[in-house]
Amino acid sequence: MSFSFDDYISISIHKTDLAFTQYVKNKLAAFNIAPEQNLIIMLLLKNDGLTQIELAEKLNKDKTNIARMVYNLEQKGFIKRSPDVNDRRSLKVFLTDKGKELSNIVIPIAEEFNHVVTKGITDEELENLKVLLNKMRENLRS
Amino acid sequence: MSFSFDDYISISIHKTDLAFTQYVKNKLAAFNIAPEQNLIIMLLLKNDGLTQIELAEKLNKDKTNIARMVYNLEQKGFIKRSPDVNDRRSLKVFLTDKGKELSNIVIPIAEEFNHVVTKGITDEELENLKVLLNKMRENLRS
């Protein structure tokens, strides 16, 4: 067999992403927030009242997933959805008071996670890494 | 809000992994193979007769997922499971003839995918990238 499985950069990236998700999942479990739900919370902390489509675009995800994650967050009482008065197709997503309180939890966890992950890696290396990742995503678009 | 969402390297890696998976999924769809099922096929092409636990270790995944993916591959007729004669707890996973024929499909697709992804990126950059990804995974272990 001429190929070497572990040489594929995609495999390396996939395994890294899995490890990241698992780590964050464990950190957030005590607060009843799943990793992707957490990303939505963080987006809303920066920009409350986004529509589901806007959330989907910012997370590069299918709107179907967003709808289900947002529904779960609503069940948990962290967010509230209300129809856009100017466009009744759209649902605007707002943090509840309970959701806003998560700020004190999720941002420190995200910062600490990022700090742990990037230990021993220079800012320049991180910048190069982001450029390469962007380039690879671009390569798939064309 | 002091954090900047897109600055997290984990987000960049996650989005890249999603893009990769989606691309491969589309390439493989015509052959009735899902992306992760494809990884199992490729591992078996290199090393037929691995047990489910061995597959799980090589893919850094929970054995639960492997069991279900292998079950699906068996339903599709690509693999066959038989108990290990020396250890009746273990199931050894073998490619069927139909599974072996996939070699002509999945390896070219993997090579072509890798070629497209790494366009405009030097071997040295790829090597540095792998080192950084490994370092980040290691950072989470300690």
Added chain:
DNA sequence: GCAAAATAGTTGCTATAGCAACAAAATATG
């Protein structure tokens, strides 16, 4: 201004992904 096309969201489907609890078998330990 009305039909056609586009957009936002939902439902149903399949495929990952991991944890807890379990059964069956193998290994370790006294």
Added chain:
DNA sequence: CATATTTTGTTGCTATAGCAACTATTTTGC
């Protein structure tokens, strides 16, 4: 060698992840 522990695989649960088809709106084009 009998019991305790470990190992392999399964089942049930929850949470992503995306596609196709659908409804309800809004926008476009004529």
